Amino acid sequence: DGMNVLFIVVDDLRPVLGCYGDKLVKSPNIDQLASQSMVFSNAYAQQAVCAPSRVSFLTGRRPDTTRLYDFYSYWRVHAGNYSTMPQYFKENGYVTLSVGKVFHPGVSSNYSDDYPYSWSIPPFHPSAEKYENDKTCRGKDGKLYANLVCPVNVTEMPGGTLPDIQSTEEAVRLLNVMKTNRQKFFLAVGYHKPHIPLRYPQEFLKLYPLENITLAPDPWVPKKLPSVAYNPWTDIRQRDDVEALNVSFPYGPLPDDFQRQIRQSYYAAVSYLDVQVGLLLNALDNVGLSNNTIVVFTADHGWSLGEHGEWAKYSNFDVATRVPLMFYVPGMTTSPVSQGARVFPYLDPFSHIGGSAPQGQSKKVVELVSVFPTLAELAGLQVPPACPETSFGVVLCTEGTSIVHYFNVSEEKVEEGKEGCDDTDRCSDEEPVAFSQYPRPADTPQWNSDKPRLKDIRIMGYSLRTIDYRYTVWVQFDPNNFSADFEDVHAGELYMMETDPNQDYNIYNNTSHGWLLKKILG
Numbered sequence: 001d002g003m004n005v006l007f008i009v010v011d012d013l014r015p016v017l018g019c020y021g022d023k024l025v026k027s028p029n030i031d032q033l034a035s036q037s038m039v040f041s042n043a044y045a046q047q048a049v050c051a052p053s054r055v056s057f058l059t060g061r062r063p064d065t066t067r068l069y070d071f072y073s074y075w076r077v078h079a080g081n082y083s084t085m086p087q088y089f090k091e092n093g094y095v096t097l098s099v100g101k102v103f104h105p106g107v108s109s110n111y112s113d114d115y116p117y118s119w120s121i122p123p124f125h126p127s128a129e130k131y132e133n134d135k136t137c138r139g140k141d142g143k144l145y146a147n148l149v150c151p152v153n154v155t156e157m158p159g160g161t162l163p164d165i166q167s168t169e170e171a172v173r174l175l176n177v178m179k180t181n182r183q184k185f186f187l188a189v190g191y192h193k194p195h196i197p198l199r200y201p202q203e204f205l206k207l208y209p210l211e212n213i214t215l216a217p218d219p220w221v222p223k224k225l226p227s228v229a230y231n232p233w234t235d236i237r238q239r240d241d242v243e244a245l246n247v248s249f250p251y252g253p254l255p256d257d258f259q260r261q262i263r264q265s266y267y268a269a270v271s272y273l274d275v276q277v278g279l280l281l282n283a284l285d286n287v288g289l290s291n292n293t294i295v296v297f298t299a300d301h302g303w304s305l306g307e308h309g310e311w312a313k314y315s316n317f318d319v320a321t322r323v324p325l326m327f328y329v330p331g332m333t334t335s336p337v338s339q340g341a342r343v344f345p346y347l348d349p350f351s352h353i354g355g356s357a358p359q360g361q362s363k364k365v366v367e368l369v370s371v372f373p374t375l376a377e378l379a380g381l382q383v384p385p386a387c388p389e390t391s392f393g394v395v396l397c398t399e400g401t402s403i404v405h406y407f408n409v410s411e412e413k414v415e416e417g418k419e420g421c422d423d424t425d426r427c428s429d430e431e432p433v434a435f436s437q438y439p440r441p442a443d444t445p446q447w448n449s450d451k452p453r454l455k456d457i458r459i460m461g462y463s464l465r466t467i468d469y470r471y472t473v474w475v476q477f478d479p480n481n482f483s484a485d486f487e488d489v490h491a492g493e494l495y496m497m498e499t500d501p502n503q504d505y506n507i508y509n510n511t512s513h514g515w516l517l518k519k520i521l522g
Contacts, residue, residue, distance in 0.1 A: 003330075003379050004178070004293040005089065006284060007188040008277060011050065011101055011195035012313060014302030015041075015324040016270055019358050026207050026271045028347035029278030033297060034326050035356035036334045036343060038407045042365045043325035044434035044465055045301040048313040049451065050195075051104035053300040053368065058084045058103065058118075060372035060384065060398035062435065065391060067482055069439045070453050074110045076117075080392040083384075085372040086118040088396070089186040092381050097174055098123035100167035101190035126166035131158045132192070135240075136199065148239035149258075149265045151202035162199070164191050168276045172283040179287040191276060194269035194303070196312070197239065204268035207349060213260045213267075216306035217502055221251055224506035226491030228459055228474045231304075231314035232445040250445035251309060259306050266305055271349045281344035290344060291337035294378055295328035298368065307502065314438065314450040316463035316472050316493075317503055321436045323368065326358070329378055332407065333359050362406045365432045365467055370400030377402045434465045439477065443490055454479050459490055470495045470503060 017027045019034035020041065046056045047063045051071045056063055059082040063069055067079040075082060086096040096119050103109035103118070105125070113123040136157060137150035154162060171189045178185045193200055221230065232250035236242050247254055254262070277297070284290050304310040304319045313320045330337045337343055377383045387397035440459045441452040448456060457479045463472040476488035492508035499505075 002184055004184055004289060005094070005186040005375065005379060006280075006293050006295045007102075007186065007375075008191070008280070008295065008297045009054075009102060009188065010191045010273060010297075010299040010324075011193070012301065012303045013194055013270065013273070013299035013324060014305075014319060015322060016267065017324055019326075019356070020324060024208070024212065025267055026349040026352075027274040028349055028352040029274045029281060029344070030297065030324075031356050032344060032347055033277070033281060033295065033328060034358040036359050037295070037297070037326040037328040038333045038360045038362065039358035040325040040362050040364070040366050040403070040406075042363055042434075042465075042467065043298070043323050043368065044318075044321045044365070044436055045299075045323055045368050046436055047438060048301040048315060048320035048436065049438075050300050051106075051108040054102070054104050055108060057298075057300075057368040057371050058086070058114075060085065060369055060400050061387070061391070062369060062399050063437055064482065065387070065399060068108055069437075069457060070451060071104065071106060071108050072453060074107055076110070081395055083396045084114060084118045085375065086186055086188060087114075088372070088376065088381070088384065089379070090118065090120060093184060094186045095120045095178065095183045096186045097121065097188065099171045099174065099187070099189045100124070100126060100163070101192055102188040124167070124170045126161075126163035126170070128157065128159050128161050128166055129163045129192070132163065132199070133197065134158075137197070137241075139241075145240040146197070147241040148197055148236055149241055149261050150197045150199040151205050151265065151268065152199055154201045162201070164193055164273065164276050167191060168279050171280055175283050175287050175289065179289060189280060191273055193273050194266050196235065198262070198265035198269050200265070200269045200272040203350075204272050205264065207271050208264045208267050210260060210264055213264045215256060215259055215263075216304075218308060218504045219253065219259065219306045221309035222504045222506060224509070225308065226474065226493065226506075227444045228440050228442075228491050229315065229461065229472065229493060230308075230445050231310055231312065231320075231450050232447075233304075233311040233314075234447055234450050236311050249447075250449075253309055254306075254311075262311070263305050266303070274349055278344070278346045282346040285342050285344050288340045291330050291339050291341060293330070294375070296326070296371065296375060297328075298325045298371065299323040300368075308504070312450065316436050316438050316461050316470075318465070318470065321434075321463070321465070325366065325368070325371070327374070327378065327407070329407075332378075360408065362403075363467065364403070364406050365434045365465060366403050366406070367400055367434045369398070370403050373398045373400050373402040374404055377404045431466050431468075436463045436465070437461060438463070440474070460484050463493075468497055470497070471508075 135144040137147040439457040460477040495503040
């Protein structure tokens, strides 16, 4: 008994999706999922880089508790033996399966994607993954390069395929096995695109003629942006096509036409991803499990597309921290689904016209760290308890909070009665807040500013996002004892969302901060 879980996590996907109001993108399958889901339009990652974000939401703990700010430690050894979301489901009788990039591979998941703690069988990695950074992109001269912008002919690729295509095939195979065995499952599927390189089947470019592609609305470095806040997009500069442009470090802008090409390829990669998601959800229909499977769709963080003169992730801005987040719960976000009904017919982005509005949408500010307790509650498991102040010794607890109470509630109802609330904590008039953070090695951009190793971290930018503002303080940090000194503020940022939705006009220096600091230190 109980619901299965299909957990889809995408690498570096900001919410450029039709269901999030993007007018250019073609994402019919993800939009169709949204039309049957509860969609959170203000969801934020706890750190805008792969390994720290993934370990954070998979354990339900913040980076200051996992002590992972880089890629080079395994939380069970380095911080505490924390249970993960898949482990909790496994301990509750689920078969837990991992396909593609779920945990960040390498030492941060013990070179095993945290198997056997988290997964019932060893995780699947697509064989084509190892060619991701090879020279597989054909240049104008006919030679092969390791480019950032990399539309390809799939038949020419090693093995005649791409990693995400292989992951979809394996996930579909596992769905069929689970159906046959009638086992309750938690299947996590991690897609690689639109992570760089932007390598995808070239036909997706047709969806985005270059003349329809604009630059970011704010492609300049804001005048009052503290230098510590800027991320110099070092990983992009190392790609052959970007390197050839010889852009000055750290602030030199990319040429406009190349900016448009990056944006075009990001969108094309999102449509390629949408096809994979469409095939996967269609397979859920085909095996007759759409009526008893919860589907979660999210990303590990966003990605700047030229906003603030920045590219990639590695910052505290919304473009880097905001993620799509939606939950399909049959019978809750939809009317009851009859066995074998088609909920997710495959939609072809090349021919599908017309969007679909989300089933339910919440503007409440929520955090990825809350996904674990939320999913536990939706599946009918006991919700892990809230962590105490210090929880290094606590195996099972969460620093997030279940957001199920935001489901099925029209925004107005919440305002007037606050009904349906059981514990005072949730129902106080406190506006919800999302915390993110980002480490830096120095006050000015360095070659390692995007991804400082733990020993090189000197400053931590703690950022707080409410519906009305984003407030960030960059404070002195000691990596030897993991301590932040809020008395030693190197720089600050404050953006008011109503007048400055793109976060271009930092008014930190024209404001008194006592009340905000109290709120942060809370």
